[in-house]
Amino acid sequence: xxxxxxxxxxxxxxxxxxxxxxxxxxxxxxxxxxxxxxxxxxxxxxxxxxxxxxxxxxxxxxxxxxxxxxxxxxxxxxxxxxxxxxxxxxxxxxxxxxxxxxxxxxxxxxxxxxxxxxxxxxxxxxxxxxxxxxxxxxxxxxxxxxxxxxxxxxxxxxxxxxxxxxxxxxxxxxxxxxxxxxxxxxxxxxxxxxxxxxxxxxxxxxxxxxxxxxxxxxxxxxxxxxxxxxxxxxxxxxxxxxxxxxxxxxxxxxxxxxxxxxxxxxxxxxxxxxxxxxxxxxxxxxxxxxxxxxxxxxxxxxxxxxxxxxxxxxxxxxxxxxxxxxxxxxxxxxx
Numbered sequence: 001x002x003x004x005x006x007x008x009x010x011x012x013x014x015x016x017x018x019x020x021x022x023x024x025x026x027x028x029x030x031x032x033x034x035x036x037x038x039x040x041x042x043x044x045x046x047x048x049x050x051x052x053x054x055x056x057x058x059x060x061x062x063x064x065x066x067x068x069x070x071x072x073x074x075x076x077x078x079x080x081x082x083x084x085x086x087x088x089x090x091x092x093x094x095x096x097x098x099x100x101x102x103x104x105x106x107x108x109x110x111x112x113x114x115x116x117x118x119x120x121x122x123x124x125x126x127x128x129x130x131x132x133x134x135x136x137x138x139x140x141x142x143x144x145x146x147x148x149x150x151x152x153x154x155x156x157x158x159x160x161x162x163x164x165x166x167x168x169x170x171x172x173x174x175x176x177x178x179x180x181x182x183x184x185x186x187x188x189x190x191x192x193x194x195x196x197x198x199x200x201x202x203x204x205x206x207x208x209x210x211x212x213x214x215x216x217x218x219x220x221x222x223x224x225x226x227x228x229x230x231x232x233x234x235x236x237x238x239x240x241x242x243x244x245x246x247x248x249x250x251x252x253x254x255x256x257x258x259x260x261x262x263x264x265x266x267x268x269x270x271x272x273x274x275x276x277x278x279x280x281x282x283x284x285x286x287x288x289x290x291x292x293x294x295x296x297x298x299x300x301x302x303x304x305x306x307x308x309x310x311x312x313x314x315x316x317x318x319x320x321x322x323x324x325x326x327x328x329x330x331x332x333x334x335x
Contacts, residue, residue: 011277011283012285014286015291016288019261019262023089024294025293026143030166031061032062034135035051035127038125038127046071049124050075051073053077053126054106055078056079056222068094074094075095076090079102081102081217083297100112105225105226106226130225131230147175155190158191159289161195161292163225164229165232168232172237178233195240195272197244198245200218204242219301245264247267247271248268252266255267261295262294263301266290266291316329319335
């Protein structure tokens with residue numbers, strides 16, 4: 001029994017570890033897919049085109065990774081609330097990083113990216129992850145089939161966060177089927193649960209629900225971009241579960257303590273998945289929750305503040321004989 005899940009009745013919750021990608025996030029697929037697509041269409045040219053993109057971090061890292069390998073200059077705009085680790089990754093990959101006010105979320109970063117492109121004399125190009133059809137396409141073609149294969153087709157419930165909307169749309173279209181994209185259904189009754197911050201319930205509203213009180217900034221990096229993405233297929237979503245930043249952080253910490261280093265978005269997704277699995281109607285079902293990224297990227301996030309203080313407060317300890325500890329700054333030979 002874990003968080004109300006009665007495992008004795010066969011209910012199972014497993015994670016899809018997208019943190020195993022080359023740059024440790026689900027957005028690695030997206031970065032390559034969008035650049036491949038733009039190159040195939042003749043829209044961008046290595047050594048000439050400057051890629052400019054608004055990002056909450058992980059898409060930017062994926063784009064920076066591919067851009068560096070293929071010879072593109074890359075300029076990324078992102079809200080100031082994104083972790084220092086993400087900024088360092090981007091700078092280490094040779095990107096130019098431009099921060100925007102946290103209050104404007106991704107729409108502010110988008111406006112700044114457009115301004116930058118306007119000043120590049122026609123050489124700038126925005127891949128537009130929130131609108132680019134290459135986004136859900138890569139998940140229809142790779143992530144969805146992987147989940148279907150690895151669960152032996154036994155998946156009943158799919159739980160994913162909404163950042164760009166590509167993962168939940170593409171995977172669900174693959175398994176539920178999509179007439180629009182010519183995809184035959186594998187399991188049309190798959191239950192799809194979307195997760196968004198309780199502090200920013202835009203998808204809930206788009207699905208006909210009501211936004212809660214105290215809407216505004218949140219701490220779940222990679223989700224709740226402040227807009228409803230154009231690539232998000234609202235029709236495949238059966239339910240939207242909002243999760244508060246506090247609950248996401250608590251669950252992320254619990255996952256760390258069982259040996260699964262994750263970010264805050266994974267905490268939100270697993271929190272929602274646990275809620276669904278605890279329902280009586282989920283008895284005997286298999287749920288798959290997306291684990292979007294590796295947790296080491298979030299050490300400057302507020303949820304790690306106490307641990308950071310403890311790490312910085314650690315002091316060296318004296319060594320046993322035959323070491324003379326006065327040589328290492330201690331008052332006596334024995335410390």
